[in-house]
Amino acid sequence: xxxxxxxxxxxxxxxxxxxxxxxxxxxxxxxxxxxxxxxxxxxxxxxxxxxxxxxxxxxxxxxxxxxxxxxxxxxxxxxxxxxxxxxxxxxxxxxxxxxxxxxxxxxxxxxxxxxxxxxxxxxxxxxxxxxxxxxxxxxxxxxxxxxxxxxxxxxxxxxxxxxxxxxxxxxxxxxxxxxxxxxxxxxxxxxxxxxxxxxxxxxxxxxxxxxxxxxxxxxxxxx
Amino acid sequence: xxxxxxxxxxxxxxxxxxxxxxxxxxxxxxxxxxxxxxxxxxxxxxxxxxxxxxxxxxxxxxxxxxxxxxxxxxxxxxxxxxxxxxxxxxxxxxxxxxxxxxxxxxxxxxxxxxxxxxxxxxxxxxxxxxxxxxxxxxxxxxxxxxxxxxxxxxxxxxxxxxxxxxxxxxxxxxxxxxxxxxxxxxxxxxxxxxxxxxxxxxxxxxxxxxxxxxxxxxxxxxx
Numbered sequence: 001x002x003x004x005x006x007x008x009x010x011x012x013x014x015x016x017x018x019x020x021x022x023x024x025x026x027x028x029x030x031x032x033x034x035x036x037x038x039x040x041x042x043x044x045x046x047x048x049x050x051x052x053x054x055x056x057x058x059x060x061x062x063x064x065x066x067x068x069x070x071x072x073x074x075x076x077x078x079x080x081x082x083x084x085x086x087x088x089x090x091x092x093x094x095x096x097x098x099x100x101x102x103x104x105x106x107x108x109x110x111x112x113x114x115x116x117x118x119x120x121x122x123x124x125x126x127x128x129x130x131x132x133x134x135x136x137x138x139x140x141x142x143x144x145x146x147x148x149x150x151x152x153x154x155x156x157x158x159x160x161x162x163x164x165x166x167x168x169x170x171x172x173x174x175x176x177x178x179x180x181x182x183x184x185x186x187x188x189x190x191x192x193x194x195x196x197x198x199x200x201x202x203x204x205x206x207x208x209x210x211x212x213x214x215x216x217x218x219x220x221x222x223x
Numbered sequence: 224x225x226x227x228x229x230x231x232x233x234x235x236x237x238x239x240x241x242x243x244x245x246x247x248x249x250x251x252x253x254x255x256x257x258x259x260x261x262x263x264x265x266x267x268x269x270x271x272x273x274x275x276x277x278x279x280x281x282x283x284x285x286x287x288x289x290x291x292x293x294x295x296x297x298x299x300x301x302x303x304x305x306x307x308x309x310x311x312x313x314x315x316x317x318x319x320x321x322x323x324x325x326x327x328x329x330x331x332x333x334x335x336x337x338x339x340x341x342x343x344x345x346x347x348x349x350x351x352x353x354x355x356x357x358x359x360x361x362x363x364x365x366x367x368x369x370x371x372x373x374x375x376x377x378x379x380x381x382x383x384x385x386x387x388x389x390x391x392x393x394x395x396x397x398x399x400x401x402x403x404x405x406x407x408x409x410x411x412x413x414x415x416x417x418x419x420x421x422x423x424x425x426x427x428x429x430x431x432x433x434x435x436x437x438x439x440x441x442x443x444x445x446x
Contacts, residue, residue: 050281155272
């Protein structure tokens with residue numbers, strides 16, 4: 001029978017490291033040459049996993065099944081690389097910097113797995129039409145694609161942060177129909193409205209968020 | 224904005240959600256007025272950024288080795304109280320048979336058998352080494368907290384209190400002295416044996432019963 005190490009648990013220290021610190025404080029620790037890696041990872045881990053999943057999950061079903069590395073692994077690897085190389089002192093947007101790290105790592109993983117698969121099937125001389133990643137050459141990712149994924153991820157973070165401004169029905173419709181991708185009739189039954197009301201609620205929720213995030217100027221017609 | 228305009232936007236939102244679902248035809252914005260187009264574009268960006276974001280699995284921190292390394296996860300206590308019904312439910316959900324669980328735990332180096340796992344599921348609360356609890360949780364693809372028993376009431380966990388008692392230490396020291404064995408080594412071994420053997424003791428054993436079991440176990444000590 002294995003016995004686990006019995007370490008002293010310092011709850012107070014743990015609370016401190018897991019507490020969400022302002023980016024200003026985190027950036028200050030970076031500039032001072034002693035980054036608070038625990039606090040940075042605690043704050044941005046989930047965002048990095050979500051960013052990675054946007055890339056890992058972008059291939060077709062077959063490609064995804066060969067991806068091998070999951071988004072959490074990609075996020076971990078990305079953060080380990082960041083820890084090794086350090087964060088440049090002139091970085092001002094930590095969120096974007098770490099999102100980029102996660103997205104780039106995920107693209108690398110995706111490229112490597114596609115290449116590995118190609119090498120494997122070359123050995124077995126499978127017909128070309130059965131090859132995984134027929135868009136292999138296209139998988140050399142353009143910088144614009146990386147930026148687009150990062151932009152989307154940062155937008156998602158903004159959306160999540162602003163969900164409390166929505167009415168209960170708007171929030172439930174947006175989360176159920178869009179975040180969770182469930183059928184309108186299921187979401188409607190859950191919140192006690194007609195199914196056709198769901199798209200109205202989604203529209204009004206999205207419009208309100210777009211205004212809050214500065215994507216729309218006029219909120220006069222938010223319904 | 225007029226009702227007609229809202230209807231048009233709602234229809235486009237509907238079409239866009241269908242497009243996100245099946246990836247077929249995106250809605251055409253050709254025929255709609257400029258003002259509505261700005262709004263629709265903003266709404267579509269919100270929907271695209273949020274689409275399926277709750278489908279991303281964010282593993283608990285305790286399953287993230289980097290989080291553990293960075294000290295974001297509380298060091299596990301040496302002994303964890305597990306809930307039999309919760310383990311049974313988690314095992315059924317994972318689709319694993321009793322035998323598969325036993326085989327995989329044995330493969331990980333734990334000295335358990337089918338009877339032990341069966342009893343574990345029948346008993347309300349069982350104290351086990353935290354390494355075994357974590358291994359079981361991973362195996363069942365469940366967070367450790369899900370299979371843990373509710374926090375014990377003071378004095379309820381007989382094994383934990385016995386292992387911390389003077390009586391236990393005296394028994395260890397006595398036997399170690401007589402047989403020329405190092406106390407820490409014997410203690411670690413005895414703790415493991417008692418935790419492994421916890422299942423054999425039905426009900427709530429007293430300290431006397433634990434000590435009797437300990438003395439029996441001493442007879443099996445093999446350098």
